[in-house]
Amino acid sequence: MKLLSKFLVCSFAAMAVSAFGQIPVPIPPVLSGPVIDLTVQAGTTVIYPGFTTNTIGYNGNFLGPTIVLDAGQQVQFNVHNQLTDTTTVHWHGLNVSPANDGSPHVIIKAGETWSPAFPILDKAATYWYHPHPHGKTMKQVLLGAAGFIIVRDAEEAALNLPRTYGVDDVPLVFQFKTFDAQKQLVMDDEADNAVLVNGVVDGVVSSPAQMVRYRLLNGSSHRFFNFGFANNKAFHQISSDAGLLNAPISMSRLILAPGERADIIVDLSGEQGNTLTLKSFGTGLPQGYPGGTMMMGGTMGPLDNTDFNVLTINVVAATANPVMSMPSTLTNNVVWSQSGAATRSLGFTAQPMMSMTNFFINGLKYDMETINFTTEQGKTEIWNITNQTMMAHPLHIHGNHFYVLSVNGATPPPNERGRKDVVVVPPMNGSVKLITKYENYGDADMPYMYHCHILSHEDGGMMGQFIVNPAASGTSGVAEQPTFSVSPNPVSTGVLNVDISLPKAGKLEFSLLDGAGRTVRSFDFGEKTADNQALVLNISGLASGIYLLESHLSGERLGVVKVVVQ
Ligand code: C2O
Numbered sequence: 001m002k003l004l005s006k007f008l009v010c011s012f013a014a015m016a017v018s019a020f021g022q023i024p025v026p027i028p029p030v031l032s033g034p035v036i037d038l039t040v041q042a043g044t045t046v047i048y049p050g051f052t053t054n055t056i057g058y059n060g061n062f063l064g065p066t067i068v069l070d071a072g073q074q075v076q077f078n079v080h081n082q083l084t085d086t087t088t089v090h091w092h093g094l095n096v097s098p099a100n101d102g103s104p105h106v107i108i109k110a111g112e113t114w115s116p117a118f119p120i121l122d123k124a125a126t127y128w129y130h131p132h133p134h135g136k137t138m139k140q141v142l143l144g145a146a147g148f149i150i151v152r153d154a155e156e157a158a159l160n161l162p163r164t165y166g167v168d169d170v171p172l173v174f175q176f177k178t179f180d181a182q183k184q185l186v187m188d189d190e191a192d193n194a195v196l197v198n199g200v201v202d203g204v205v206s207s208p209a210q211m212v213r214y215r216l217l218n219g220s221s222h223r224f225f226n227f228g229f230a231n232n233k234a235f236h237q238i239s240s241d242a243g244l245l246n247a248p249i250s251m252s253r254l255i256l257a258p259g260e261r262a263d264i265i266v267d268l269s270g271e272q273g274n275t276l277t278l279k280s281f282g283t284g285l286p287q288g289y290p291g292g293t294m295m296m297g298g299t300m301g302p303l304d305n306t307d308f309n310v311l312t313i314n315v316v317a318a319t320a321n322p323v324m325s326m327p328s329t330l331t332n333n334v335v336w337s338q339s340g341a342a343t344r345s346l347g348f349t350a351q352p353m354m355s356m357t358n359f360f361i362n363g364l365k366y367d368m369e370t371i372n373f374t375t376e377q378g379k380t381e382i383w384n385i386t387n388q389t390m391m392a393h394p395l396h397i398h399g400n401h402f403y404v405l406s407v408n409g410a411t412p413p414p415n416e417r418g419r420k421d422v423v424v425v426p427p428m429n430g431s432v433k434l435i436t437k438y439e440n441y442g443d444a445d446m447p448y449m450y451h452c453h454i455l456s457h458e459d460g461g462m463m464g465q466f467i468v469n470p471a472a473s474g475t476s477g478v479a480e481q482p483t484f485s486v487s488p489n490p491v492s493t494g495v496l497n498v499d500i501s502l503p504k505a506g507k508l509e510f511s512l513l514d515g516a517g518r519t520v521r522s523f524d525f526g527e528k529t530a531d532n533q534a535l536v537l538n539i540s541g542l543a544s545g546i547y548l549l550e551s552h553l554s555g556e557r558l559g560v561v562k563v564v565v566q
């Protein structure tokens, strides 16, 4: 496998310029199997003829191989960091434990190797991987550190869909970038002056005259795409970030924010010999969406509010066994029940109010040492997100997918009703309501991230982190799920923070029981309204050991959480 991947990386780098000055879109080589080696390294790449651009990549100088994984398999990565800087690798969209997630806490120092191992618990869809070191994500991603992850599963495999990699199933990462006069990549996402597809400018792909799947990823640091064909040909979206949609959705324009993915199917039958032009219609982006016009009017970068070509498709002869039709249904996405769900509020603000660069979540900047909230494994949560700023922000949550319940109070469009891990929160008092559930992993020490996927915003602190406490021992099934969480846990400070969502108003009390079931301390918070309560319990002077914290509302037991006092 190693030799094969090396060979493929070489051919990937050898890009020939076609007769029309367009560059064939390189298809990244595939890595699969139980053990996958990734080396992140610096090098140079010729992106513009006559210029040598400094880049970084995985197993090569620019971008990375496509990792193909089967749902249910176990995988181990060995990530070798050959950069002179620290990095991390985040498996964007995969449901892995916080320790395997490649967050800013899981640093790989220069020269070191990181070897996470985990099962693939996800649905068939298009995911990706990229660095996530705090404050350096944008730099490393824009220099080229990014690659695809394709998850396959039995449900998707049973559908008559195109899946011959590189032929009728083509991964395409689109990235706005900023080049200076010497064609070096610069860290100025507001000035983006080029669009690359799989690392080339002005790319062309040959596709057969049949149903062809393109896996679209917006790997940009800042701007949104509004994809569509120059001739307005319709296409179908079949999946969103983390899974199939219930049915193919016909459309002629598709907005994709940084971090978002969409698999689309284009019917190229009867098009042999034709040339199709895929464009981004920046003029069609809503106001306040990066790439369109700003809320206060005007534009920021040279490509904003313009329409431009992003890919040329030359349609060639059909393959031997072409897919010629599309299934009418794909899957059945079942949204978690909202009853009994805890609610959480996230507010995006800017300082000063009109700022286009200085953003906060709930008034705070990201701090590696601060846990913004804790929750409990098995708990369903509804997040209400509001955006008081002048621009749209794509919110991404690590650890598990979610479903969007509403956008600006309305049911989301059909192509946003599937499994998602990035959602666009519209500007100017825009709002999103989503539902999620942390089913598979709990870790009392290592947090998951949530952040804006505009990378300069993320690096600038538009990010938070949360702990998913393992479910308390002795609880099982939905009926016994605790309705509150505590932090820190284990606790050694004498102060315990409690986050509790009350289903109704009433008198709120807690009792702390020792291992023998004796009440060692009681706390009375009096009458509370049906709301989220953030409380502080004084537990100083308690002996080390394991305790149970019970909550009662007007005498009725709400739930119990195991607390470890150190
Ligand atoms: Cu794709 Cu936290 O990132």
Ligand code: CU
Pocket (backbone or CB within 6 Å): 090, 091, 092, 093, 396, 397, 398
């Ligand atoms: Cu992620």
Ligand code: CU
Pocket (backbone or CB within 6 Å): 359, 392, 393, 394, 452, 453, 454, 457, 458, 462
């Ligand atoms: Cu943002």
